[in-house]
Amino acid sequence: MEILGMYPTWYDPTLGSGWVLGIIAVIHVLASHTSVGAALVFAWLATVAYQRKRPELLEYVRRYGVLLLVFSYVLGSITGPGIWFSATVASPRGISALIHSYVWVWATEWVFFVGEVVGIYALVYLANKVDQKTHLNLVRYFAIASWGTMLIIVGILSFMMWPGQQAWYTEGGTLNGFYGPYTFGQVITRTAFMLVCAAVVGGIIASRITDAAFRQEMTRKLALLGIVAAVAGYFGLQWTLTTLPEHAREVMAARLPDWFVPSLWAVLGVTVAYFALTWVAPRILTPWLSVGMAIAVMVFGIWPEETARESLRKPWVAGQYVYSNQVIGRDVPALGVKSELPLLQAEGMLAVHPFVPAGLREINDENKLEAGRTLATIFCTNCHTLGDTGMRPIKRYIAGMDEEALQAYIGGALTLGASPHMPTMPMTEAEVGAIAKFLTSPGTQSVAEVGALAKFQDSPGAH
Template sequence: MDLIGLYPTWYEPGIGSGWVVGLIATVHVLFSHTSVGAALFFMALATIAYRQNRPELLDFIKKYGLFLLVFSYVLGSITGPGIWYSTTVASPRGISALIHSFVWKWATEWVFFVIEVVGVYMVTYLVGKVDQKTHLRLTIILGLASYTTMMIILGILSFMMWPGKEAWFAEGGYLKGFYGSNTFAQLAMRTAFMFAITAVVGSIITAGFKDQAFRAQMNRWLAIMGIVATVIGASLFGWYLDTLPETAHLVMENRLPAWFSTSLYAVLGGMLAYFAFMLLTPRMITTAVAGVATVAMLVFGLWPEEVARESIRKPYVAGQYVYSNQVIARDVPGMGIKSEIPVLEAHGWLKTDVFMPVELREVTPHNAARVGEALAITMCSNCHSLSETGIRPLKNYLGGNTDVGAIKTYLQAALTTGNTLYMPKMPMKDEEAEALAVYLATLTDKTVASRYAAEKGAVAQAVSTKE
């Protein structure tokens, strides 16, 4: 018997594994984008400071750098491994796909990250302690190393949406997988918004300066940078959309809420309004005001954007060949990878999933709901919550239907055949579809499982008596 090498599924019943990963990743994006944008901003400020003899700009770099050491590098260094841990248990095969495709890219990124971390310490603590030329060189090295880490990560993130070149599937090779139109579109758009984020967080730093004239000047500079970055980032959004695969557009058209586009414009408008406030009334920007703006940007800007980006990648988690539930969905000859769909079609899930409990490998009237729950955890829980909270609860897709036969028919007509807009093809044997239908019905009516067992038992008794 062929077996599929699925890992045990991490099932978080409260909000779902997807939201756990999303929450950590969203906070990390704020930290990482701020650190990269600030490093590049430091390059410009240091150049101006040394050419025009403006020591107050070096003081700003020092204070912003000290803030980054806690805000971005300490907290970022916590959420960074948090992403690795949560994504590894939530999507082990997705992470494996990235590592096997880009192991040397990851290694290169870590080298530049070490340079970045050492660099921010040196740039911050060596202000006024080394000669100007040395300090400027250190600042430039910090900026370039920081941006290099972003460029590498963006190529890998783009591969998670789909490989850079179609030829990668047949030929392999990290260059074909890494570089594509989405890589450059996403890099350009994120670079723009990175400077906008840096400007918002930077206003927290300016609020701490007592020199009102310098504080006003820095707020104006940050505001101008933020306005230009926001406008450019918004103008690049269309290019980014054009580089997305067809499945991503289907998800956007059918699954994102109707208010999503409006909310994006509202967030962009709110950012521009805040930058206009900084530009016109720079002395009104206090630590509290800047802090609220930063949190608002995180909650209303970064969180919806990250959730939408993760949603439109579905049903895949990496490279358009690993489903979100870890099943290998297509052959990738260039990597020596075989699709597991034929194995599932031939033998089903219960017989081929290595970690399926032994007592659930055969469906009976009395364990049908338990088997169905095990199948739902394995097949569905990475994208759907099995409770009433969390992301895309399965219960909401049934319309209150508790008819096991009707639900089974739907599962066989849709999931088993792949006859859906964007949901993956999930082959199931007849008894597996029925067990899953029993469990899904219990999400609305807990008595379904006992009634189902009683009905099946009565049928079996009737047949036995007749015989």
């Protein structure tokens, strides 16, 4: 029989694999966004310093550069591979899809990144050692390399959400997938958001300037930048939202909680108020206030933004052809990729998944619960935890359904793909019965039980 190219499922019972990835990514986004934003700020300050002969501005740039080296570049370098590792185990076929189409684009991004790292070292350690014009060029080079990394990543992120042109499915072509109608809205929004991050983190350095007049000037410069960037980011986001495909808007309307839009306003309001306050009374700015604000940006800005972006492309994880649960749900003739749904419909997942324990290939009365657990792990845990903590705990969603009701729901809506935010998940009747039994059996979704499954799968002869 045909076996699908599926991988073992990595499942973290407490948080859910998506949240583990999300936590690593949020730290990474703060580090990387601050760095790119700061690079643009450096280019601006260095230009003013050069034209108006203001060496103290260059000293500010140098000190901020040192902070980036020990903060952004260390944290960024630790969390960057962390994203790769966690994404690869959480979503091996999603990563594979991206690599198949974009490995050279990623290589290009890496070249820009190397340029960025060389740039930050050069502008910090060559300050006051090379002539001013050369230093200015180094700072500008750093800005271009930094912004370039973002430009490339945004292209890949928007492909992940939706290939730029429909033609990509039939003709392929890197650029057909890379640039879409909403790529540039994202570029503007992200650039603005990066400047907000840079203005917040820049406060750590500004608040420690000893010369009172210069401290006030820098604090106000950052405040003004922060306000302009926050407002620009808000309009950029509104524009991006209007460019989203119909399906994403449906998912948004159905999924985003009522408080999402008011909370966007609240985040914008607090950010603008923070900068307005530091503009009016620059003396209140302390390193700790800046650090506190940076953490707030991470928790109230980056986490909701990244989660919303991730939610928008549900149920797909990449290119609208690989589902979050790793099943390929549509043909991509350009890549010779075929939908796996017909095979699943005919044979069921247990028969064609390479990592299903041998004893579970066929469901009987003895193994029904185990089979249900395996199916739930494969089909559902990329988006739901099976317990009651972490990411969309499935118990909460099925509360009130008994086995029969759940069986009807899974056998109907889920196998037919009637939900806009969940994949089409074809299963045999026996599989539907097993998964419904498992999900409604009291206590079976506990962490210890799931741990037992992992052991069972690892046992000799299991594969």
